[in-house]
Amino acid sequence: MLLFEVRWLPGTDAGQREVGQRSIESCPEMLPELSTNFELLVAKLSGGSTLGMSIGRSPRRPAMCLQCDGFSNEEVELQITNTIRMYGNAVQFIENPDPTKTFGYTVGLTAHGHPEFLVRGLDMVTTCELLNPLAQRVITTGEIFGHQHTAHYLGQQLLYFMRLPDAGAHLLEAVVRYGTAMTALEIHIIDSWPPPPELLAEAARRDGTGCGSDTSWWGRPSAN
Structure with a gap:
């Protein structure tokens, strides 16, 4: 950045x-x-x-949210629209005083017939550096990711993808643009294969029906 x-x-x-x-x-x-x-x-x-x-x-960390920085809803929407028009996707980052509750997601992949990506527990820079290249793989090469797929990350770690059953409750900007057509994959960063047992168990709960854990979103397993 x-x-x-x-x-x-x-x-x-x-x-x-x-x-x-x-x-x-x-x-x-x-x-x-x-x-x-x-x-x-x-x-x-x-x-x-x-x-x-x-x-x-600038040596100082800037404001992360345009709305927090004084921009109107209309101006933020225009910024996202322009970014999607230019690159095919945008990234929304949601801050929280609790760093484990921060998350970011793509907006734009639905228009390419692909689930949006979401990752939680990372800072804004890392979130952008992870999501934007993945989105470009979908947009420019037609690569497809799905439930329980994996991908290499930084040459050493693995990305593990899981269906996000309640995506509409979290990817609000994508819902506004794409409605019920929008689906999402949650990304977990793991050190090696196989994933931790709790992630495999959660993936099994989400498999097929798309239903996941009964616990709150923040209480679900995350490797990040």
């Missing part, structure tokens, strides 16, 4: 005292999109005023 810091000034003279700043974040492959969204960014920062701006790499 690349972190940028945007500073805005009361004029075009870079020597003037700055009146505010905003940190933003972008994956390297998203840099073309960054330039297309500067008009929206400038409007949000300036509030309609004429401001000078300087841009540099």
Whole structure:
């Protein structure tokens, strides 16, 4: 991930005292999109005023959620739509004070006839670095993943996929766009084959019928 810091000034003279700043974040492959969204960014920062701006790499962690950063629902929807139009998918990341309850998921794979991906318990950067390449494998090469499939991750670990029976309760952005056509696979990172017994047991409960554990989502097994 690349972190940028945007500073805005009361004029075009870079020597003037700055009146505010905003940190933003972008994956390297998203840099073309960054330039297309500067008009929206400038409007949000300036509030309609004429401001000078300087841009540099930011050492600080930026806001992870556009809505938390002051963007409206309509602006967030536009950002997701533009990302899907450009790359075929977007990633939604849901923060929580409890790091075990953070999760991220793809939006866009349903349009390619494939389940969306969801992973929980990772930070935002790792989530994007995991989900985006997987999504591109589906979009660009037609690769298909399914319940209890595996895939290599970072050359050493394995990804283990399981059907997510209550996907509509968690992948809200995907539900809004695709309705009941949307299904999802939950991804677990495991060190070796076979998966831990509790994961195999959970997968067996979800097999065939799509029904899973009766426990709450956060109480279900996760290898991440």
